[in-house]
Amino acid sequence: MNQKHILKRPLDHTVSRRSFLKWNAVIGGTAVLAGMGLKMGRLVTLAAPSAPPTATEGQWVTAACWHNCGGRCLLKAYVVDGVVQRLKTDDTHPDSPDFPQQRACQRGRANRMQVLGPDRLKYPMKRAHWTPGGGDKSLRGRDTWLRISWDEALNLVAGEIKRIKESYGNGAILGEVNAGMERTLALYGGYATSWGSTSWGTWPDVGPAMAGPYGDSYSNTGNDRLRLRQSKLIIVWGANPAWTSGGNPAYNYLQAKKAGAKFIFIDPFYNESAQVLADEWIPIRPATDIALLLGMAYVMITEDSKTNPLIDWDFLNRCTVGFDKDHMPAGADPKANFRDYVLGTYDGKPKDPRWASEICGVLPEKIHELAIEYATTHPTTIINGGTTTRVHRAEDTAQAFMTLACMAGNIGLPGAGVGLSVHNRGGNAGPSLVTSGGTGVQALKNNIDIRLNQNELWDAVLSGHYTAGKGDSRKVDIRMVYYDARSTLNQKPGATKGIRAHREKLEFVVAQAYALTTQAKFADIILPVTTPWEKEGGFLTGNREILIFYSKVTEPLFEARDDLWIAKEIGKRLGVDVAQIDPISDKQKIFNQLMGAKVMKPDGSGMETLVTITDSDIKEWGVQGKPQPGRISVADFKARGVYQVERKPGDRLGFTEFEKFRQDPAAAPRETPSKKIEIHCKTLADKITAYGWTVKSPLPVYQRIEEGYEDTFYDWDNKVKGDYPLQMYTIHYRRRAHSNFDNVSWLREAFHQPVIMNPTDAEARGIQDGEVVKVSSRHGTVLRPVYLTNRMMPGVVTLGEGAWIELDEATGYDTAGNTNILNGGIPTGQGHAGWNSCNVEVEKYYGTQLADHKWPQRIL
Amino acid sequence: MNVREWALVAFTILAQMSVGAFVVLGLVHAWAMQRYSPDKADQLSDRALLAIGPTLALGLLASLFHLGNPLFAYRAVFNLASSWLSREIALGSTFALLGALFAFLQWRKIGSFELRNVVALLAATVGLVLVYAMARVYMLPTQPAWNTWATPVSFFVTTFLLGTLAIGAAFVATYWWEWRGGRLQGSALAEMLRPVLRTLALAGIVLLGLEFVVAPLSVALMATGGAAASVGILTSQYGVMFALRLALVFLGAGVFGLWLYRTALRPGAETLLGRLAWTAFALVFVSEVLGRFLFYATHVKIGL
Amino acid sequence: MSRQLAFHVNAAVCTGCKACQVACKDKNNLEVGRLFRRVYDVDGGGWVERNGFMEPNVFAYSLSISCMHCQSPLCLEVCPTGATFKRADGIVMVNKDVCIGCRYCEWACPYGARQFNEATGQSSKCDFCADLLDKGEQPACVATCPQRALEIGELSELQAKYGATSQVYPLPEADLTQPSIVITPHPAMLLANANTARVAKPGEV
Numbered sequence A: 001m002n003q004k005h006i007l008k009r010p011l012d013h014t015v016s017r018r019s020f021l022k023w024n025a026v027i028g029g030t031a032v033l034a035g036m037g038l039k040m041g042r043l044v045t046l047a048a049p050s051a052p053p054t055a056t057e058g059q060w061v062t063a064a065c066w067h068n069c070g071g072r073c074l075l076k077a078y079v080v081d082g083v084v085q086r087l088k089t090d091d092t093h094p095d096s097p098d099f100p101q102q103r104a105c106q107r108g109r110a111n112r113m114q115v116l117g118p119d120r121l122k123y124p125m126k127r128a129h130w131t132p133g134g135g136d137k138s139l140r141g142r143d144t145w146l147r148i149s150w151d152e153a154l155n156l157v158a159g160e161i162k163r164i165k166e167s168y169g170n171g172a173i174l175g176e177v178n179a180g181m182e183r184t185l186a187l188y189g190g191y192a193t194s195w196g197s198t199s200w201g202t203w204p205d206v207g208p209a210m211a212g213p214y215g216d217s218y219s220n221t222g223n224d225r226l227r228l229r230q231s232k233l234i235i236v237w238g239a240n241p242a243w244t245s246g247g248n249p250a251y252n253y254l255q256a257k258k259a260g261a262k263f264i265f266i267d268p269f270y271n272e273s274a275q276v277l278a279d280e281w282i283p284i285r286p287a288t289d290i291a292l293l294l295g296m297a298y299v300m301i302t303e304d305s306k307t308n309p310l311i312d313w314d315f316l317n318r319c320t321v322g323f324d325k326d327h328m329p330a331g332a333d334p335k336a337n338f339r340d341y342v343l344g345t346y347d348g349k350p351k352d353p354r355w356a357s358e359i360c361g362v363l364p365e366k367i368h369e370l371a372i373e374y375a376t377t378h379p380t381t382i383i384n385g386g387t388t389t390r391v392h393r394a395e396d397t398a399q400a401f402m403t404l405a406c407m408a409g410n411i412g413l414p415g416a417g418v419g420l421s422v423h424n425r426g427g428n429a430g431p432s433l434v435t436s437g438g439t440g441v442q443a444l445k446n447n448i449d450i451r452l453n454q455n456e457l458w459d460a461v462l463s464g465h466y467t468a469g470k471g472d473s474r475k476v477d478i479r480m481v482y483y484d485a486r487s488t489l490n491q492k493p494g495a496t497k498g499i500r501a502h503r504e505k506l507e508f509v510v511a512q513a514y515a516l517t518t519q520a521k522f523a524d525i526i527l528p529v530t531t532p533w534e535k536e537g538g539f540l541t542g543n544r545e546i547l548i549f550y551s552k553v554t555e556p557l558f559e560a561r562d563d564l565w566i567a568k569e570i571g572k573r574l575g576v577d578v579a580q581i582d583p584i585s586d587k588q589k590i591f592n593q594l595m596g597a598k599v600m601k602p603d604g605s606g607m608e609t610l611v612t613i614t615d616s617d618i619k620e621w622g623v624q625g626k627p628q629p630g631r632i633s634v635a636d637f638k639a640r641g642v643y644q645v646e647r648k649p650g651d652r653l654g655f656t657e658f659e660k661f662r663q664d665p666a667a668a669p670r671e672t673p674s675k676k677i678e679i680h681c682k683t684l685a686d687k688i689t690a691y692g693w694t695v696k697s698p699l700p701v702y703q704r705i706e707e708g709y710e711d712t713f714y715d716w717d718n719k720v721k722g723d724y725p726l727q728m729y730t731i732h733y734r735r736r737a738h739s740n741f742d743n744v745s746w747l748r749e750a751f752h753q754p755v756i757m758n759p760t761d762a763e764a765r766g767i768q769d770g771e772v773v774k775v776s777s778r779h780g781t782v783l784r785p786v787y788l789t790n791r792m793m794p795g796v797v798t799l800g801e802g803a804w805i806e807l808d809e810a811t812g813y814d815t816a817g818n819t820n821i822l823n824g825g826i827p828t829g830q831g832h833a834g835w836n837s838c839n840v841e842v843e844k845y846y847g848t849q850l851a852d853h854k855w856p857q858r859i860l
Numbered sequence B: 001m002n003v004r005e006w007a008l009v010a011f012t013i014l015a016q017m018s019v020g021a022f023v024v025l026g027l028v029h030a031w032a033m034q035r036y037s038p039d040k041a042d043q044l045s046d047r048a049l050l051a052i053g054p055t056l057a058l059g060l061l062a063s064l065f066h067l068g069n070p071l072f073a074y075r076a077v078f079n080l081a082s083s084w085l086s087r088e089i090a091l092g093s094t095f096a097l098l099g100a101l102f103a104f105l106q107w108r109k110i111g112s113f114e115l116r117n118v119v120a121l122l123a124a125t126v127g128l129v130l131v132y133a134m135a136r137v138y139m140l141p142t143q144p145a146w147n148t149w150a151t152p153v154s155f156f157v158t159t160f161l162l163g164t165l166a167i168g169a170a171f172v173a174t175y176w177w178e179w180r181g182g183r184l185q186g187s188a189l190a191e192m193l194r195p196v197l198r199t200l201a202l203a204g205i206v207l208l209g210l211e212f213v214v215a216p217l218s219v220a221l222m223a224t225g226g227a228a229a230s231v232g233i234l235t236s237q238y239g240v241m242f243a244l245r246l247a248l249v250f251l252g253a254g255v256f257g258l259w260l261y262r263t264a265l266r267p268g269a270e271t272l273l274g275r276l277a278w279t280a281f282a283l284v285f286v287s288e289v290l291g292r293f294l295f296y297a298t299h300v301k302i303g304l
Numbered sequence C: 001m002s003r004q005l006a007f008h009v010n011a012a013v014c015t016g017c018k019a020c021q022v023a024c025k026d027k028n029n030l031e032v033g034r035l036f037r038r039v040y041d042v043d044g045g046g047w048v049e050r051n052g053f054m055e056p057n058v059f060a061y062s063l064s065i066s067c068m069h070c071q072s073p074l075c076l077e078v079c080p081t082g083a084t085f086k087r088a089d090g091i092v093m094v095n096k097d098v099c100i101g102c103r104y105c106e107w108a109c110p111y112g113a114r115q116f117n118e119a120t121g122q123s124s125k126c127d128f129c130a131d132l133l134d135k136g137e138q139p140a141c142v143a144t145c146p147q148r149a150l151e152i153g154e155l156s157e158l159q160a161k162y163g164a165t166s167q168v169y170p171l172p173e174a175d176l177t178q179p180s181i182v183i184t185p186h187p188a189m190l191l192a193n194a195n196t197a198r199v200a201k202p203g204e205v
């Protein structure tokens, strides 16, 4: 199944020019575009005629940009005779800051190369040295592949699932699944799963424990984008909307800046959002934000006075418990209050700016200045990425953010707020103004309750033990992994061990994938799946103001099949009730979502029906349904591809978190024991302690953390550096949405995935800008080119997460720079991933490496 | 450097050498005519003349390799109005045509002597303008390393240096040919060759002197004319090559030239004379190729 | 007065996302290595010590450029075939029926706008998405910029609106070719230490 065979196919076809064109555009054309050279040059001139096709020939189809990237943007594909010629983005209405188009980002724009790239998986594949039971496991990730038929592939997969269930039980099957196989496996008796907080760090437990449920997953806090324009000060604290909130957020922040907000960035890196927004940049060591927060609290506490109020006593009194000994929740030790902890009343250690600065690296005077500015500027919004809490034991950090906002009273006021404001809700919080209905498909219950924390996952596979709670270590015996839409090996900490688990323990690994991703590369059987461009259609949302309705862009490529088709075919072979796997037709699912779509009434009083449905729609679609009046017809919605709620400053659709609670805590109580926001939070302490890894104080306190700043020292007191003297954290890189798009040559060309480092650190190591360096942690080693810049603070390096692991088998180094090779799986707190607390050493590397876009593509 | 730029090295060197050879040959011919007779002069130069044509043709052929679409090379003359490249191509072709015409007339002895002279003069003039045009091609405001008077001066030095030594080498070849064939006895060739060679050797030495003034000066010009980066490349990456080029041209035109000059009138020593002339030419040729390579390799464009 | 279309680039709001660059690649089917629009990331400045702590004094900005459709296009002047021509609206275009791929325009253009097409052996470059303009649409790069940092218009009108800056680091002297571009400078371009600016990650452009 070499590449020659595949590329030859269009040449061999003696078919009509039309279908010849089609094939070339799909394979030949894109192959050349991807840099495969002159050999196919003639094909691409055929496939992409110099004269643009006339408008009557083609059709614009709304194409999904379906990735977990933080954006939801409109992409339209120009399809001529079944071939996608090019893309465009939102032009459904004139663009304005208040009513902006949903413009696609660089990744969206490169989507054609992802879906129609030469490295699409074309046929089911089997690893050459695999046989049922495992074969030569050590060759996983480096074996050759054999093309097999779908029938053989499905039989093999079903056979192995059956064998493993029968020999070891359902608990031996690890299901990294959510695209359909979760239903088949549930029906077949269940499967072990993995869990952990990834995106939001420690906020998911901290937020609801302190303040009762709010937002959605805490990714939805603060203000909507128009109210954000009322902020006087916006502190972007460990966030980089220009990279991680695709689409409009960075543009929305610009509007706040135009409206007069001052922007302070607190970040180890002067990032691209700071580049256009920052009035000030305060560099901070990663994973030490808790120290800065406590130092600021110290200033506010010690300098607050009647004449110079720095603390919003009214808010603390009315809306919180736990700040000082006079406001403790029922049953708590009065000594265990936040104020006395900060002052060091009982432990003799005041958390003053001098103390804080030794840890976080911010000048004490600057801590002082920042504290005063935050305490006296209202409204101020703190915009958090997940970063400050994707740190070991960072429950304290999230808790301290909330506490500080309560002290300053910068919460619950239009233009004020604190917490996660990132991903698709970055800078635009509030409930969705337009939603799709449900598909009508009910979830199935998984009867196996083996849940492996992602930090321990590969350890558990290798050792046979996992933590199920405090003092609750259990046995587990994982024999196979099924990957559908998850990239666990690539995306979760401890990948070095993950590779070992694949090469030593697992008997069977299967992956459904579009390209040879890491999980596919390390699998035994690969099943090629269709992308959303090849599916019937669907909906995408995230941004509260829009709902995207995408349609099928192209027929399935080669032998790619839908995930659900695979789930059913395997279900058939396992003898489960296949009707339950996919009980509703694709068309009906879409129609159900259309019928159930809702949109906010202009006065903000509630939702109303979005889509007008007529008898003829129902007939045309061949589905069940009832006519209904709405705002937009099915045909219009499909043609536009998006419904966007039109906003205006001062409209009734604005949002501020905790606004009602602040106005009247009794009328809008929080769902906590005290009905208030709990600075002293026993619920949180108990919950975190119960996970079994760390013991949490009810207060936000400073703890020395695993692989934090202190751990870069061999001898902290005398400041002697250790073997891993640099701090590393991992960012969400522009080239990709996690692992997605990493293979796309246009994006590789644009972004070279460098390690970012300060020149002084490089100089000390004899490293020059642009050279390849070796980055090692306690857990693994990667090679990458280095970008030396004063934009990065000294002592710290960063690297983008998501690169597709590419092992140099001779050395064991990952040449792609996958950060989970460097991040160990270290479970703490709520079992979240501590990606931004990691220690490394960087050394000169005496070999060379081609830039990524010059690497051969993974073409099977 | 890639194939395309090597093509340019070949084209410019060969074309300039042909122009130089043509002009030098003309001068020698004129001299021989005065001193001896038209017949004898023709004897001396006819064979050498025939070698110029293929050289130029080779150069023009090489230039095609520089094009993405060589088949349509003729379109390169469409923009005489503003493009020095167009003018270069046009002049190059005209020179080739006139040169060929002259060679043909001369060979078949068609037309009057005066007419042939006019054609030759015309060809030589076009050739010299061609060398100027070639230089202008590179004198772009965005190419500071090229955009100095050193470019035309060095192109002309190349033209005459290579032309002189090539003609010297050609004469020696002709001489050998006749000598081997035993036709030398009583031939005017024997009589003329030695003084001509001596003069050519002298001219070479003078041109060498010019080259040694121009080469460092052009580097200085680069440095002051905003092409500091080019100087950097020249002195670091290509320092050795630059030194080698100077050494070779010194050895060729200087040492061997002097030797040639001193040996030229010595009776006998035909073999030595031949070797000297040929070595001098070969050394200078290699040096000029290196020089031209450096010309392309060190250019640094202004801007992005 | 003759017409001259131009780009306005607002460097103050550009995040260097390269959506414009990729949109252009999609529009023009450009293989790796050929970029009609490129985005330069620039950084500079350094750190100073204060009370034993290092304080930053750094800056960064990005600049997205394509062919400048110059008013005195050197590429056009030198093009031997006349393949390079200027439309009535000022767009500098390459006639594919004429270009012989001599690459002379590449030497002449100070903006690196010329991108050799190995497959056709011809010069290629940004054509202002003339086909889209002729249909009344915006160029692909402009229509996609998430920061709305790109705009097109009549040069004189853009200058009246945004000033006449056409040369900022790392662009060459504007008087070489008189580029049809209007730049809203990034504040860092005006800083005292702006002279420490350099193109960052040069391999990416």
Ligand SMILES: Nc1nc2c(c(=O)[nH]1)N[C@H]1C(S)=C(S)[C@@H](COP(=O)(O)OP(=O)(O)OC[C@H]3O[C@@H](n4cnc5c(=O)[nH]c(N)nc54)[C@H](O)[C@@H]3O)O[C@H]1N2
Pocket (backbone or CB within 6 Å): A068, A069, A070, A198, A199, A200, A237, A238, A239, A240, A241, A243, A244, A245, A246, A266, A267, A268, A269, A271, A284, A285, A286, A287, A288, A289, A384, A385, A386, A387, A388, A391, A422, A423, A729, A730, A731, A732, A733, A734, A735, A736, A737, A738, A739, A802, A836
């Ligand atoms: N391009 C792209 N965008 C994405 C994604 C992607 O993969 N690619 N993924 C999406 C998803 S699922 C998520 S969860 C979000 C994540 O989005 P974020 O959590 O915002 O992401 P990061 O890029 O990791 O970091 C943002 C900024 O935090 C800084 N930072 C890192 N560690 C620390 C720290 O300890 N303290 C402080 N003060 N600053 C720190 C970094 O320098 C960076 O500038 O992004 C979403 N958007």
Ligand SMILES: Nc1nc2c(c(=O)[nH]1)N[C@H]1C(S)=C(S)[C@@H](COP(=O)(O)OP(=O)(O)OC[C@H]3O[C@@H](n4cnc5c(=O)[nH]c(N)nc54)[C@H](O)[C@@H]3O)O[C@H]1N2
Pocket (backbone or CB within 6 Å): A068, A179, A198, A199, A200, A390, A484, A485, A486, A487, A488, A491, A492, A493, A512, A513, A514, A517, A529, A563, A730, A731, A732, A737, A738, A739, A740, A801, A802, A819, A820, A823, A835
């Ligand atoms: N070191 C480090 N690692 C990180 C992070 C970090 O900051 N540092 N960030 C983390 C964060 S915030 C997150 S959210 C995770 C994301 O982790 P994952 O969700 O595992 O990441 P993705 O790369 O999006 O993986 C999705 C995979 O499913 C495939 N896929 C998508 N749709 C479908 C489909 O319909 N069918 C099938 N069969 N496949 C499909 C994609 O091609 C891709 O291979 O990564 C985390 N990993």
Ligand code: SF4
Pocket (backbone or CB within 6 Å): A065, A066, A067, A069, A070, A071, A072, A073, A103, A104, A105, A106, A107, A108, A109, A245, A246, A247, A737
């Ligand atoms: S932000 Fe995300 S959804 Fe939007 S275009 Fe980019 S990749 Fe697609």
Ligand code: SF4
Pocket (backbone or CB within 6 Å): C013, C014, C015, C016, C017, C018, C019, C020, C021, C039, C062, C064, C144, C145, C146, C147, C148, C149, C150
């Ligand atoms: S799309 Fe806009 S913001 Fe992004 S790099 Fe281009 S000009 Fe800058």
Ligand code: SF4
Pocket (backbone or CB within 6 Å): C066, C067, C068, C069, C070, C073, C074, C075, C076, C092, C108, C109, C110, C111, C112, C113, C114, C125, C177
């Ligand atoms: S930018 Fe370059 S290619 Fe474009 S018109 Fe100006 S000189 Fe010509």
Ligand code: SF4
Pocket (backbone or CB within 6 Å): C078, C079, C080, C081, C082, C083, C084, C094, C098, C099, C100, C101, C102, C103, C104, C105, C106, C122, C123
């Ligand atoms: S490559 Fe084409 S456009 Fe450029 S100068 Fe030569 S003929 Fe003109």
Ligand code: SF4
Pocket (backbone or CB within 6 Å): C023, C024, C025, C027, C028, C036, C037, C066, C067, C125, C126, C127, C128, C129, C139, C140, C141, C142
């Ligand atoms: S105008 Fe068109 S061709 Fe020019 S840079 Fe923009 S997208 Fe590319």
Ligand SMILES: [Mo]
Pocket (backbone or CB within 6 Å): A198, A199, A200
């Ligand atoms: Mo995430």
